[in-house]
Amino acid sequence: RSSKFGLLDLGRERRETAEMAQRLKVRAASLDLPIRSLSGGNQQRCLFGKALLTSPKAAVFDEPTRGVDAGAKEDLYEVIDSLAQEGLAVVVISSELEELVRLCDRVLAVYEGRIRGELTGQEISMANIGRLILGSAEPEA
Secondary structure: OEOOOOOEOHHHHHHHHHHHHHHOOOOOOOOOOOHHHOOHHHHHHHHHHHHHOOOOOEEEEEOOOOOOOHHHHHHHHHHHHHHHHOOOEEEEEOOOHHHHHHHOOEEEEEEOOEEEEEEEHHHOOHHHHHHHHHOOOOOOO
8 A cells, every 4th residue: 555655654554454453363473473474374364364455346265264273264254254244245165065055155066177056045055065066966955
């Protein structure tokens, strides 16, 4: 972010960083630490924050919780849910069926590069996603 003269506004940058870190529950001794020194969950939160500071209209999360612990997963799920509630278009790509069931209101099951089917609302379950991926019977309601 820059000031009206094209120079960095370091005060504004620090304020926005602190606000985003608080919103995303980044746990770090200091915001000046290198991201690589943080836990996997906090690294992921920082990546989310960096992207969100650009005020996107859409976000694609590809395996958003890979490599993070269960607590961090739930925090990241809450962030993704809140972004969708705020009107951000959200696409989640995940090999974790539980993640899809938890986050999505529409699921396209893809296997070997082909869409095997679509689930919406109450149809979304791990069993139904599995059925579609494997190309077996129609999903159960």
